[in-house]
Amino acid sequence: MDDPELQDIRARHEARIARKLKGEYESAVLHLADLVNNNLETPARLASVRIDGATHTRKSFLASLIDPHITPFGASDTSTFGSVLRATRDIGHLLQKTDIFSSVNAKLEPSRDPLALPGDVDLTLLTRERGRLYLKTSTEVGNSEGNASATARVRNAFGGAETFEANVSVGTKTRRSFQASLSAPLTATLDTYGDLSVFAMDRDNSAFASCTEGLRGVKAVIRRGTRTAGQHEIGYEGVFRHIAGLVPSASIRSNSMGPRDAADSLGGDLFWATGFSLISDIPGRSHWPLKSHLFLNAGQLHPREPSQSFRQAVTSCVTQPSISAGVGIIYAFDPVRVELNxxxxxxxxKSDGIRKGLQFGMGLEFL
Incomplete structure (x- = not known):
């Protein structure tokens, strides 16, 4: 083990070296800043831009981003070193904004063109592209439904900062669903994007209506702006909806409040719901994640009759609630909650589809 005095001497020596290096670094930074500031008005022209590392990106797309920032030949009398620095910053910002590159580093050097004029400089941007392919599979169970899904995303799909994404899922209620979208920039400033998507879904409604529901659609959107500064969009969506596959309904439980036509729930125009729950520890087992609870729920789904005013419909809906109560145990492991009641x-x-007895539930939200 080293002598404590030697350790103290070594520590003081290392501290002096660190202070000296820090001072030299700060001095070099200040010198560089002074050098740049003193030459901002020096005549200079950005003659060319080269991008290294953009192996999967179209040259024509990169040129559309860069060309507006290159000073035309013969305009060097109006271009300065300051404008070259601003163009370098703007080009680097645009490349980062495409979400194609994980890193962008700039390097300025005197132009190597044999016809270059005094003050002409070349800009080299050293880039590294992000991974292009993303795949994800997942399963979800909750709110009386379970499904499995797969998502695929391709970044820079055609070499112009396009994003293609597709999702397919199968489940117990939403039997099948599919969505595919393509997003691409429409302007060189990357402030305007176009989105085109198609989607399809088949949902089993036999738990509360003797049918299945199918949706097929397409959507086109042009959006401009950013989420932080404000975004505007204009779009068109066309949807084809069909009801098919009539099947007998065995039991009506969920989605069964309100009026019915035989075994089919018809829904309504006004709806309200409220609940009260008292959760407590199991006696002698306060450290358990398992808790007991009492609950009281009330609500109503009400159609508005043509002869009723809005006020009459609201009054009728509020004053004729359906009410249920019960006891049970809950187990919560955030964000999922399991109940046995x-x-x-x-x-x-008369038209409500009621149920009584033991009930098991798993989901994210409960009334």
Whole structure:
């Protein structure tokens, strides 16, 4: 083990070296800043720009970003070193904005063109492209539904900062769904984008209506701006919806409040719901994640009759609630919550699809 006195001497020596290096670095930075500031008005022209590392990006797309910032030949009398620095900054910002590159580093050097004029400089941008392909699979269980999905995303799909994404899923209620979209910049400033997407979905509604629902659609959008400064968009969406596959309904539980036509729930125009829950520790087991609870829920789904005013419809909906109560145990592991309850309906309309007894649920949100 080293002598404590020697350790103290070594520490002081290292501290002096660190202070000296820090001072030299700060001095060099100040000198460089003075050098740049003193030459901002010096005549200079950005003669050419070269990008290294953009192996999957179209040259024509890069040229559309860069060309507006290159000073035309013969205009060197109006171009200065300061404008060259600003153009370098703007080009680097645009390349980062494309989301194609993970790093962009700039280097300025005197132009190597044999016809170059005094003050002409070349800009070299050393870049590294991001990974292009992203794949994800997932399964989700909750809110009385389970599904499995796969998502694929291709960045810079055609070499012009386009993004292609597709998602497909299968499940217990939403039997099949598919969505594919292509997004691409429309202007050299990257402030305007165009999005084109197609989608399809088949949903099983037999739990509350004797049918399945299918959607097929296409959507086109032009959007401009940023999320921080404000974004505007104009779009068109066309959807084809069909109801098919009539099947008998065995039991009506979820989505069964309000009026019905035989076994099919018809929905309504006004809806409200509220709930009260009292959660407590299991006696003698306060450290358990398992808790007991009492609950009381009330709500109503009400159609508005043509002969009713809006005020009459609201009054009728509020004053004729369906009410249920029960006890149970819950287990919460954020963000999923699992419940096992014994519940009974206290008040219900004739058309409500009621259930009583033990009920098991897993989901993200509960009333």
């Amino acid at each position: 014994f519940g009974v309906p206290l008040v219900a309309t």
